[in-house]
Amino acid sequence: MELKIGLIQMKTVDSKEENLMKAEKMIKEAVGKGANFIVLPEMFNCPYETSNFIHYAEEERGRTWGFLAKIAKENNIYLVGGSIPEIEGDKTYNTSYVFNNTGAQIAKHRKIHLFDIDVVGGQKFKESDTLTSGNDLAIFVTPFGKMAVIICYDLRFPELSRLLVQKGVKLIIVPASFNMTTGPLHWELLFRARAVDNQVYMIGAAGARNYDSSYIGYGNSLIVDPFGKITDKLTEREEILVTEIDIAQVEAIRNQIPVLKHLRHDLYELIYKK
Numbered sequence: 001m002e003l004k005i006g007l008i009q010m011k012t013v014d015s016k017e018e019n020l021m022k023a024e025k026m027i028k029e030a031v032g033k034g035a036n037f038i039v040l041p042e043m044f045n046c047p048y049e050t051s052n053f054i055h056y057a058e059e060e061r062g063r064t065w066g067f068l069a070k071i072a073k074e075n076n077i078y079l080v081g082g083s084i085p086e087i088e089g090d091k092t093y094n095t096s097y098v099f100n101n102t103g104a105q106i107a108k109h110r111k112i113h114l115f116d117i118d119v120v121g122g123q124k125f126k127e128s129d130t131l132t133s134g135n136d137l138a139i140f141v142t143p144f145g146k147m148a149v150i151i152c153y154d155l156r157f158p159e160l161s162r163l164l165v166q167k168g169v170k171l172i173i174v175p176a177s178f179n180m181t182t183g184p185l186h187w188e189l190l191f192r193a194r195a196v197d198n199q200v201y202m203i204g205a206a207g208a209r210n211y212d213s214s215y216i217g218y219g220n221s222l223i224v225d226p227f228g229k230i231t232d233k234l235t236e237r238e239e240i241l242v243t244e245i246d247i248a249q250v251e252a253i254r255n256q257i258p259v260l261k262h263l264r265h266d267l268y269e270l271i272y273k274k
């Protein structure tokens with residue numbers, strides 16, 4: 001089966017139900033264009049503001065989880081549900097759920113690195129004011145190949161992507177929401193760097209830019225191939241991207257420039273401590 005990926009670059013407003021309706025409409029549009037694997041952006045059901053997370057948070061199998069499972073099944077698609085605020089006990093996480101085409105959950109990623117930054121004259125944000133970080137890798141197997149999900153700021157940590165690749169991952173999906181301070185300089189650079197380092201496909205699904213929001217997202221959802229080339233990219237507006245991906249390119253590139261075989265494990269190594 002060919003992998004036809006659909007990225008949903010949607011604008012998020014201050015109403016969970018409106019956000020779900022928008023997601024459904026755009027997913028159906030992507031399915032209409034042949035997508036069989038769809039990715040939503042980070043915090044797609046909730047405006048990306050620390051004060052919102054607790055109000056929008058749901059337990060696993062809650063409203064948004066059920067909505068995603070149903071959409072995956074009804075449309076016979078794999079679905080990476082961007083991320084949403086998830087509550088468990090007294091803790092809230094930035095969580096991505098992944099569903100297969102029968103609507104069964106096949107993976108879950110809680111953002112490992114929380115986005116706490118303070119750029120002089122630019123973006124400030126402190127996810128740790130209301131969120132707790134996750135501790136697990138989210139690797140899953142599909143008929144298209146082995147994949148993993150990380151969330152936004154996780155992209156900045158090369159150790160994490162390398163760890164996933166060491167475990168056989170060929171495509172890394174990143175629901176994200178960069179901003180107008182970091183996006184212009186770092187967005188493409190980081191995706192291309194992770195792709196070249198690891199010779200994997202890197203998929204970035206961002207929200208559309210919303211100038212009415214306190215956090216202005218960068219948009220520019222993109223796909224980078226294992227040679228580091230941006231093969232597809234959106235603008236900052238609300239739109240979808242549907243394109244075919246040839247996973248066999250990963251092995252082809254690894255055979256031509258075998259950096260992963262040339263690693264000097266006798267000199268250095270990366271250890272997963274869990």
Ligand SMILES: NC(=O)CC(=O)C(=O)O
Binds near residue numbers: 151154176179
């Ligand atoms: N929003 C994030 O988690 C990350 C981000 O915007 C950045 O790293 O820049």
